[in-house]
Amino acid sequence: MLNSRRLILAHFWLAFAVFGVALVLGAWQMFIRSPLHTWISDPEWYYRSLTAHGTVMGYVFPTLIAMGFGYAISESSLKQPLIGRRWAWAGFGLILVGAVTAMVPVSLGRASVLYTFYPPLIGSAFYYIGVVLVVVGSWIWVALMSINLRIWKGNNPDTPVPLAMFANVAGAYLWAWTAVGAALELLFQILPVALGLKSTIDAGLARVFFSWTLHAIVYFWLMPTYIAYYTIVPRAIGGKLYSDTMGRIAFVLFLVVAMPIGIHHAFADPQVGAGFKFIHSAFTAMVALPTLLTVFTICASVEIAGRLRGGRGPLGWIAALPWNNPIMLATAFSFVLLGFGGAGGLINMSYQLDTTIHNTQWITGHFHLIFGGAIVIMYFAIAYDLWPHLTGRTFDSFRLMRLQLWLWFVGMIITTFPWHYVGILGMPRRMAYFDYTDPALASEAMSVTMSALGGFILLISGALFILILIRGQRSPAMEAEEYRFSMAVHPPASVPVALNSYGLWLALMIGLTVTNYGFPIAQLALRQGTSVPAVYIGAQ
């Protein structure tokens, strides 16, 4: 049951439209700082573009995907029309208004602070207000997801919550809580300064608040991808989900351990003591657990599909998989990129290894591999899977889809692998220009050139993706069958209360945030004399 098709399509279209724009900016940035281009006469343009790219890709694009997909999950898994559709449109409107409000000062060069804000650099207040509006719009979605599930549970007291909806609401709660860190920073620290009410700011405290959001936001980006692994992939390739219970465990684990680990982003910071750095490092190791569980469950589910299709022997089932199916291809690519990205993540989580690559191009390479690679490739798969159900039209450009996915996969590897390498050489991130004639940097020129070429491949793939979606909107109408999610091999007749509700996990999420963040934040907030003068930024 997909009643709110226009609403969901509006979210996806806005998401992919801003994604397309930000992709162009990203490719331009790769090119402009590579040896393929000479000195950019005004580096400020680079930072302007970088701010727009990061803000759109980090805040606007994935939030819209999570929301649109969330509404689709709510309606089709609960078989219940979306309650509060007007509110949902209001949330969408807030995101649109917020994105425009933020991007106008950025494009004028009035807010080139990058998406991480990092005060005491302070840009135009409208930039921050725009970001706040985007977050507020998404919180409407959080509330709607919670309300829809509550009403459904009231009507279906004895039925387990479908896994897709269970995971979707877990993602919504995770986002609601993780956004609080940046919201506190914006509302209590940055905006008073940006509006001229105050002139000093504690930069160290701001970084700790931001780290609260900065890590778990990645798991919010990841949620639609993991939901697709569990609830779309097995069905789409003609198999069954190996274990419904393990899916639930993975999602509640994300809820609990994604949050209290963000200080690993501040390993190199002077304002956080060694003890909490160690605690956050250890907790970061734990966040690998739900991913390792997922890898097992999804590989086992895919194996089931391969064997149902006649595959035999220890590896024969791999050849029997439907490789012509874009969802199969996307999943395989996503897993490969997730494997490499996860390995890099294990390096980042260790204080000792992190010192060699902290804030180098390695880090940029790492999160592009995880987000741009493993996560976004499944956003494509979600769109491909949902599109005919949303448009009510045929959608059979499979050859183009496969080409698009291949280009994205290859492009992402060509972009990010050399990027990691120059990071190990110590190339700092976020610079508009490098002097490759310097003998110490000359060895990086080749790798940076390769990265830039990878960026262009990604650009072609992105354009192809949007073309495929447009074709899908123009193809002949058809009657789409009901949108379904994967069935488990052993569908749950009943599940434990703990895996059918969130109370325990939300208590743990908030409790662990308080124990792992409460003391560092209180200590920084109470320490006198660490507020420093704001440095206002703006193109002349």
Place this chain on the structure above:
Amino acid sequence: MSEHPTDHAATAIRAEKNWATIAVLIIAFLAGMAAFAGIHQATMPQARVETADPTTLHLSGEFVESNLGSALEPDGSVTVRAIGQQYSFTPQCILIPTDTTINIRATSADVIHGLLIQGTTVNTMLVPGYISVQSARFRKPGEYLMPCQEYCSFGHEGMWGKVKVIDKSEFMAMASKQERLSCVK
């Protein structure tokens, strides 16, 4: 059907539990490795938080200009004091002896910067208001680039310092004549 369906379910759960155990062991091993490396002093985060007011750095305290650079301590170690500001380091070229414990103490005079010595594990944020402390040891003489690794506004791409590692005896000879050393020409 010779097998009972519940046997399938039991087998599935057993495989899943085995894998979950392996996953937990992998993670315990990784966390154990990190703890081991930490306890054995591979590289440790600074032990305590220290503050410095960026608006008075130039007037008083350890970061006044005349005190910046490399200083030989009574215990034989060398303390390097440096400041990052838009868009340079002071001193712009840091002089370091080989085979000596180096304690770097640095802060920022304005916005957030970073101090990274390429090819080494020296890598720290410079946050205005706070003092970053990191220790290092260089075995061989040589020159290193020291870029700022965090965006610090429109001139960030030009913020590169240098580190020159010289032979310990040469450094000691210089240190006997001058209290604060650097390789700024």
